[in-house]
Every structure is written in C-alpha cells, then in structure tokens.
Amino acid sequence: MKLQLLIMMNTCAMVLLLCGAAVHSFRFDELIKYVDDHQEEYVQTLREWVAVESDSSDVTKRAELYRMMDMVGEKLRKMGGKVELVDIGEQQLPDGSSLALPKVVTAQFGSDVNKPTVCVYGHVDVQPAQKEDGWATEPYNLTEINGNLYGRGASDNKAPVLAWIHAVEAFKALDMDLPVNVKYLIEGMEETGSNGLDAMIESQKSTFFSDVDYIIISDCGWLSKRPALTYGTRGNCYFFAEVEGPKQDLHSGVYGGTVIEPMTDLIGILDTLISPSGTILIPGIRDAVAPFSDEEWKMYQDIEFDVESYREKIGVEQLMYNNKVELLAHRWRHPTVSIHGINGAFSAPGTKTVIPAKVTGKFSIRQVPDMDAAVVEKQVTDHLHSVFAKRKSPNKLKVKMIIGAKPWLADIKHSLYEAGKAAVKRVFNMDADMIREGGTIPIARTFQDMTEKSIIMLPIGGFDDGLHSQNEKMSRYNYIEGTKMFIAYLQEVAQIKKD
Numbered sequence: 001m002k003l004q005l006l007i008m009m010n011t012c013a014m015v016l017l018l019c020g021a022a023v024h025s026f027r028f029d030e031l032i033k034y035v036d037d038h039q040e041e042y043v044q045t046l047r048e049w050v051a052v053e054s055d056s057s058d059v060t061k062r063a064e065l066y067r068m069m070d071m072v073g074e075k076l077r078k079m080g081g082k083v084e085l086v087d088i089g090e091q092q093l094p095d096g097s098s099l100a101l102p103k104v105v106t107a108q109f110g111s112d113v114n115k116p117t118v119c120v121y122g123h124v125d126v127q128p129a130q131k132e133d134g135w136a137t138e139p140y141n142l143t144e145i146n147g148n149l150y151g152r153g154a155s156d157n158k159a160p161v162l163a164w165i166h167a168v169e170a171f172k173a174l175d176m177d178l179p180v181n182v183k184y185l186i187e188g189m190e191e192t193g194s195n196g197l198d199a200m201i202e203s204q205k206s207t208f209f210s211d212v213d214y215i216i217i218s219d220c221g222w223l224s225k226r227p228a229l230t231y232g233t234r235g236n237c238y239f240f241a242e243v244e245g246p247k248q249d250l251h252s253g254v255y256g257g258t259v260i261e262p263m264t265d266l267i268g269i270l271d272t273l274i275s276p277s278g279t280i281l282i283p284g285i286r287d288a289v290a291p292f293s294d295e296e297w298k299m300y301q302d303i304e305f306d307v308e309s310y311r312e313k314i315g316v317e318q319l320m321y322n323n324k325v326e327l328l329a330h331r332w333r334h335p336t337v338s339i340h341g342i343n344g345a346f347s348a349p350g351t352k353t354v355i356p357a358k359v360t361g362k363f364s365i366r367q368v369p370d371m372d373a374a375v376v377e378k379q380v381t382d383h384l385h386s387v388f389a390k391r392k393s394p395n396k397l398k399v400k401m402i403i404g405a406k407p408w409l410a411d412i413k414h415s416l417y418e419a420g421k422a423a424v425k426r427v428f429n430m431d432a433d434m435i436r437e438g439g440t441i442p443i444a445r446t447f448q449d450m451t452e453k454s455i456i457m458l459p460i461g462g463f464d465d466g467l468h469s470q471n472e473k474m475s476r477y478n479y480i481e482g483t484k485m486f487i488a489y490l491q492e493v494a495q496i497k498k499d
Contacts (some may be wrong), residue, residue: 016336027176031487034170039480042166043149044073046479049124049158051152056125056192059093062318065102065188068124072186079169081107081184086204088196101196102188109168110181116213116493117181119453121221121443122161123190126153127468134470148473155465160218160473160482161186163460179494183212190219194443201450209451213337214416214493217444218486222462224434226304227272227428227485229394229420230457231233232332232436233409233444234366238403241269241361241384245395250355259355263345265393266359272387273363274337278320278330278364282383285335288371292329300325303433312462332436335371339363364403366438373404387412408444408455416456419492426492427485458489 031240034043035355040251054068059447069085077083085103087456092098102125110117129139129152137143142151149159164184171178185208189195199319243262250259274280307327311319321327335409344359346352381399388397410417424432437457460482466472 006416019190028488028491030174031170031176034174034228035166035480035483035487038166038170041477042162042240042336042483043142043144043476043481046149046154046159046162046474048153049162050142050153050383051140053140054125054153054188055128056189057128059091059099062102065125065335066100066101067096069102069105069186069188072124073107075165075185076105076107079165079172080108081109083107086200088200091195094272101206103200104188104197104200105184105186107182107184107453108179108181109145109172111211115178115180116496117183117211118214118216118490118493119183119185119209119212120164121185121215121217121219121447122164123157123187123194124153124161124190125160125188126156127191129470129472133235136471139472142474147476148217149476149479150471150473152472154223154466154472154474155461156472157219159479160460163479163483164216164486166488167443167481170483170487179491181211182490183208190443194446197443197452198446201446205451212451212453213400215447215451215453215455216489217455217457218459219441219443220437220457220459221465221467222305222459222463223433224304224463226430226433227424228433228435229412229417229424229461230435230437230459231412231417232369233446233457234335234368234372234436234438235373235381235407236364236403237367237373237401237441238364238406239312239362239365239380240398240400241266241356242398242400243269244358244398246355246357246369247355250357252353255392259395261355261357262395263342263356265388265391265395265397266342266361268391269384269387270361270363270396272383273339278336279486280337282337284379285365285371285376288367288375289335290333292333296333297325297432300328303328305437313334331438332369336366337363338366347411366440369409371407372403373406377401377404405440406440406449408441408448410455410457412456414456415496416454416493419457419496420456422492423485423488423498426488427481458486460485 052064052068053061054065056065073083073085084106086106088104090098092100128163131138137150141151142149168182187194187197212356220230243266245262262301272281305324307322307324340362342359342361344356346354365376384399446454460478462475462478465474
C-alpha cells in the first residue's frame, strides 16, 4: 500500500512538472507569436525614429536630438514605466557659448525585491549622413530592400534600443509578469563621447543603480551570420604630434632647400611608430599585453569567420595575416597603431607649392588588457621626443594624448554569458560565437568602474550593417529575431542565483 501511494505521488509530481514546463513553453510561444504579429508595427516605429535627424555632432540639429529623447521617454511612459528625463548639464562650444545637453532617459519596469534587476543601456543619437555622401537611399527615410532596413541609426543604435523596448512591451501587452525587473538608460550623446554621462552615473550610484544586478549593452554586432556574445573591447589612446617651424607658411620655390621643414620632421617620426609588417616599434609598448592562452586560441579557432570574404569585403589585395586565429587576435586582443591624418598640410584639390609652418599628425593606439593609458602616454611621448632629438631639428615638437579610453574585458564564465548562450540557442537554434570588438565602447568600462556591476554585450546587429558608413542598415530578420532573443534572455537571467 505504501509503495503504491509513493508511486502515485511520484507520478503526480511528474505530471505537475511536465505541466509546468508546458505552460512555460506555451507562454514563451505566445510571446514569440506576439512579436511576429507586430513586426510591421515595429518596423514603422523604427521608421519614425530614423526620420529624426538626431546627429549629436551637429549643434544646429540639437532640437531634433531633444525631440528624439522626448519620443523615447513618451514610448516608455505609454508602456507604464516609471520614466525620468535626467538633466545632465550643458555643452561648452568652441565659440565660448553653451548649449543644453540632451536629457538622459531612465525608466523602470518592476521593483520586485525577489527578482534580479537588469539595466539596459542604449543610445539614440547618430553619425552625420547625407544622400550625397554616397547613400543609395535617403539616410533619414527608412527604406526596406530585400529584407534590409536602410537608414542612419538603424543598426547603431535605434533598432537594438527598440528591440529591448518591444521585448518588455510584449510581456506588458499579454499581461504577463516580467521575469526580472527591467531598467533603461538611454542617452543622446554617445557618438560624440557621451558628454555628461559619467557624472550622471556617478551621481546615481546610490539611487538608480543601487538595486541593479546586471547591465546589458547592445551597441555592437555579430562577426558573421552566426549570433554572437561580445566579451571584450579594445581601448583607444589618441595622440596629436605637432611640429612647428617658421612663423608662417613658406613658398617651396623660394625657401625650399634652405629650411628644415616641419612636414619632413613629422613624416620622419611617424614612420618610427610601426613597421611595414605591423610591428609596433615603440619600446615597451607590448610589455603589459595579457598572454594569449591556449584556451583563448582554441576559442578563436572555433569562431565562424571567413578570412577571404573579409578581405573581399574590405577591398584589399592582401591582409596583414592570412590565418584566422592570427587575424582575429590582431583585430581584437593585440594593440595596433593607426595614423589618421595630418592637420595643417595642403589637402585640397589641385596644386599648391607650400611649406606648412606647423603640422599636426593624428594617430591612435588601440590598447588592450592589461595596458594602462597613462603608461602608454609616457611611452609614446618619450619615444617621439627621442627620435625627434636624433634628427637635430630646430623645429619644436609637442605631443599630447587627447583620448585615453580604457579597454574592457568580461568573464565569459559568468552566469550572464551562460544565460546569453541559452537565449541564442533557444531562438536561433545554434551556438553563439564568443567574440571581442576591435573598437572602443567606453561606456562598458565606465559602468564597470563606477557601478561595479556585471556587464554583458548582447548584440543583434549584423556583421555587414555598415555602422558609421553609407547605407547603414538593420536586417528585418535580426531586428525581429533579436527582439525574441531579448525576451528569452530576460527569462534566462531570471534563473541566475544571486551571489
């Protein structure tokens, strides 16, 4: 009798477990169906957002940027969120005047102390764009061609921001409880350095961020057609090297051969930064670079990436490295030097036989863990002054580091990344690539240093979206399936046990 009772109890428990799983699965399917049923509405909202010329670099379009932030706040408010537009001060302009910075939008959905709280970061300002720059379509008129949604800001970062909003909106529309508490922090100055944001984050550490467990950033893209999770970015040390000689520009026919020219000095010292094979020539620059472990090498080996397609897309005859692992390693986790331009030199069409009196070379070093920007600044400055001194030039050299953005690296074994893998698997039915970014996303390191919260980069942008370029786009597939992935991710994060 006792045995029969025990069997019946176990059977009932199993039935309840299966029923629970079925309900859970059914509810997820319902959310997915809601997204599919509303995708035209999602595309229309993106069209409305892209139509706003929220170029943060153009102060004459600041009113558009203000309007964009109001639109974000209003959308979140209509969803029932606790919304605040946070004043972050003024921007000082070169002419001495000032202009109000766009307010940062914060929002909160849910405050259940028994649930984890995630904060989603995004931005809705964009890079400049004009049709005459080489766009095939009007950049501020979202245009769908062959399943791709073309428009400035479509991928960077308006569609990802909307995908996160639509993910929460689906739960609300279906009257479902959010599996986690969700907060948003949406800014409007990311493309020009996130003016005012650091101070805002610092001031709200004990308020807005006090109950945040995890921070999610979706301001990056996949490496291939395979979904990816991003766990690292390089930093950026940007330098000006100024060489000044005569008191004014000189005629090369009258003075050429009689003066030591600043341009010649500048080209000479810039040539000592990097070898033709890509080796950085600055003494000590690689001393602090973290070793390339066997585990990391194996991870790079498993990443989906076609070197030849990459070469063809760029349009070059030869790459620096032909091996996939070497190429990815030098794109992501090794430092590099890039020379960007020379200010003061003649660059207009036609000819001009001028000897510039003062020229400024602009170059950057993408630093990686465990390099330190202050150390890099000293190494570069000492090196350039040393090689300049050997030239015995009467001209004057000034070296200044303009930007010192830090690299960022996450722990891929953290539960946030396990949740990301599970969400990708659930929606796309494939394993996610674990990738890094060669560029710099300063906000990740800012959040890490200031809030001490765990961070994940969860991209939905495509590898060929053309961020900052002509014909920027977001594929409809990535936009809609990315929204589903965000829904799945919220459910996966709910399963993480708090430390």
